């Protein structure tokens with residue numbers, strides 16, 4: 001795990017983010033000029049693909065919408081096949097500042113997965129009471145699986161190292177919130193190490209979030225029950241072997 005990261009891949013899941021995805025790609029390229037950037041377009045009806053390509057990213061397009069989990073599965077698969085030793089997930093709406101990517105990558109020296117938290121002591125991020133409460137409960141439950149203290153288990157700003165890439169290239173949860181919460185539960189269950197670091201995040205720059213605040217809150221509550229249920233579920237067959245260090 002202490003081998004330095006030399007070949008990271010930025011994965012940007014995006015649906016209808018033509019207004020912002022170009023700026024996001026440009027900002028990442030300015031901050032991390034040598035990193036490969038893959039935008040996973042999931043059936044956008046606007047110019048997301050054109051904007052991303054114009055800004056210099058590679059684009060993978062799904063023929064049908066598979067959700068953020070499906071997009072990340074594509075991203076991890078690409079990373080595994082092409083020898084990348086880190087995957088950094090970044091939103092296409094400008095919420096995740098490129099200058100915070102280095103903070104996530106630094107954490108990979110000691111951990112398999114590093115999650116960027118909106119709720120660090122030095123960062124202000126406004127969020128509704130019920131949503132905050134649901135995130136807190138979810139984060140507590142995921143913390144138990146991951147044997148660490150997490151405050152923002154639903155954050156999509158995160159980095160994964162080589163062992164996590166091996167796992168997620170073949171098993172990435174694709175149900176709603178699977179991309180964030182379930183993926184951490186799986187990682188914890190098979191013995192990967194997870195850490196959280198505080199990062200600065202911006203409000204969405206344009207367009208609408210994929211969920212209304214009400215729908216997002218209801219889903220968070222549902223996800224809390226599903227996550228609690230995960231305490232009695234076993235990880236899929238074969239996943240432990242995938243993360244075993246080479247002899």
Ligand SMILES: Nc1nc2c(ncn2[C@@H]2O[C@H](COP(=O)(O)OP(=O)(O)O)[C@@H](O)[C@H]2O)c(=O)[nH]1
Nearest residue numbers: 013014015040042067068071091092093209210
């Ligand atoms: N590939 C893919 N990306 C999506 C989908 N839904 C949302 N996204 C992207 O995932 C990122 C996070 O979504 P967002 O709506 O910003 O979620 P929030 O930040 O949790 O409010 C954005 O870049 C979206 O464009 C989807 O169904 N497929």
Ligand SMILES: [Mg+2]
Nearest residue numbers: 091093095204
């Ligand atoms: Mg967002």
